[in-house]
Amino acid sequence: xxxxxxxxxxxxxxxxxxxxxxxxxxxxxxxxxxxxxxxxxxxxxxxxxxxxxxxxxxxxxxxxxxxxxxxxxxxxxxxxxxxxxxxxxxxxxxxxxxxxxxxxxxxxxxxxxxxxxxxxxxxxxxxxxxxxxxxxxxxxxxxxxxxxxxxxxxxxxxxxxxxxxxxxxxxxxxxxxxxxxxxxxxxxxxxxxxxxxxxxxxxxxxxxxxxxxxxxxxxxxxxxxxxxxxxxxxxxxxxxxxxxxxxxxxxxxxxxxxxxxxxxxxxxxxxxxxxxxxxxxxxxxxxxxxxxxxxxxxxxxxxxxxxxxxxxxxxxxxxxxxxxxxxxxxxxxxxxxxxxxxxxxx
Ligand code: XIL
Numbered sequence: 001x002x003x004x005x006x007x008x009x010x011x012x013x014x015x016x017x018x019x020x021x022x023x024x025x026x027x028x029x030x031x032x033x034x035x036x037x038x039x040x041x042x043x044x045x046x047x048x049x050x051x052x053x054x055x056x057x058x059x060x061x062x063x064x065x066x067x068x069x070x071x072x073x074x075x076x077x078x079x080x081x082x083x084x085x086x087x088x089x090x091x092x093x094x095x096x097x098x099x100x101x102x103x104x105x106x107x108x109x110x111x112x113x114x115x116x117x118x119x120x121x122x123x124x125x126x127x128x129x130x131x132x133x134x135x136x137x138x139x140x141x142x143x144x145x146x147x148x149x150x151x152x153x154x155x156x157x158x159x160x161x162x163x164x165x166x167x168x169x170x171x172x173x174x175x176x177x178x179x180x181x182x183x184x185x186x187x188x189x190x191x192x193x194x195x196x197x198x199x200x201x202x203x204x205x206x207x208x209x210x211x212x213x214x215x216x217x218x219x220x221x222x223x224x225x226x227x228x229x230x231x232x233x234x235x236x237x238x239x240x241x242x243x244x245x246x247x248x249x250x251x252x253x254x255x256x257x258x259x260x261x262x263x264x265x266x267x268x269x270x271x272x273x274x275x276x277x278x279x280x281x282x283x284x285x286x287x288x289x290x291x292x293x294x295x296x297x298x299x300x301x302x303x304x305x306x307x308x309x310x311x312x313x314x315x316x317x318x319x320x321x322x323x324x325x326x327x328x329x330x331x332x333x334x335x336x337x338x339x340x341x342x343x344x345x346x
Pocket of ligand 1 (some may be wrong): 074075159235265314
């Protein structure tokens with residue numbers, strides 16, 4: 001009998017061969033259903049982030065277009081991209097991805113309206129009074145959400161609002177407007193597209209702890225005030241050296257009990273590279289565990305990978321010496337993590 005590793009390698013080679021022959025990836029992996037199809041059987045979606053520069057890569061696009069049913073623009077909808085000068089909006093990057101998703105019958109998660117990072121220079125390089133910044137924020141949110149009305153299934157309205165200890169992150173928005181900017185942002189987004197699901201989204205909130213507790217309390221407060229809040233997104237940028245967040249399922253469940261949808265929104269599992277087989281096996285187990293945790297909680301609506309292939313992962317550029325974080329390798333061959341996800345969905 002062939003070892004699992006030999007089989008994986010053969011499958012990878014087969015996929016590469018079929019891809020180069022122009023056969024779509026969804027059928028290429030031994031004619032199995034796609035991750036999206038398997039997730040749909042559970043009433044879930046399975047998604048991937050993507051970014052505009054990658055869309056000239058046809059083999060990459062073939063898998064992106066078939067294996068997934070939810071797409072997140074990795075950068076194209078951020079503030080620096082959509083309002084590069086004050087009051088001058090540019091939706092070309094987001095539109096390109098929305099149009100591709102629509103052509104492939106995929107839904108879109110919008111990312112992100114309010115975040116301290118990747119802001120345009122005009123916004124960060126001067127001081128604003130509270131009234132000025134409130135007007136700037138409202139216009140940004142409402143122009144973008146209106147532009148994508150009916151085309152974006154869910155918005156990460158506010159991204160990364162808390163510090164690790166559960167205190168508010170001292171962003172330009174918090175410092176100028178106070179914590180009420182979060183409720184305002186949600187209300188403004190809801191006015192602009194009443195059907196879009198509105199999320200708060202963060203990293204290091206997969207397990208219970210001070211940071212996810214802060215969100216739990218905030219969601220209750222928002223609900224008590226009648227503020228539109230529909231979902232909580234856990235980015236799930238995991239790293240082998242920090243251990244698996246074993247309270248993930250319980251944490252998903254407590255947010256569900258508040259009446260919220262939950263989702264794993266930016267999943268990757270990084271490690272120091274080069275990765276050995278044991279590390280790739282552990283990574284596969286983590287992807288399996290995350291998938292099973294989401295399936296175990298009714299209101300966990302889906303999982304999105306922060307791109308699907310190591311070819312386009314953000315990790316090597318942001319974490320020195322780390323990588324190999326995604327279920328497909330740099331050659332677009334499925335890794336053990338891919339088969340573990342598929343297994344968990346089956
Ligand atoms: C990352 C993108 O993937 C990179 O291309 C970009 O240079 C920096 O941002 N949390 C988030 C995402 O919410 O927006 C980040 O995306 C990754 C961390």
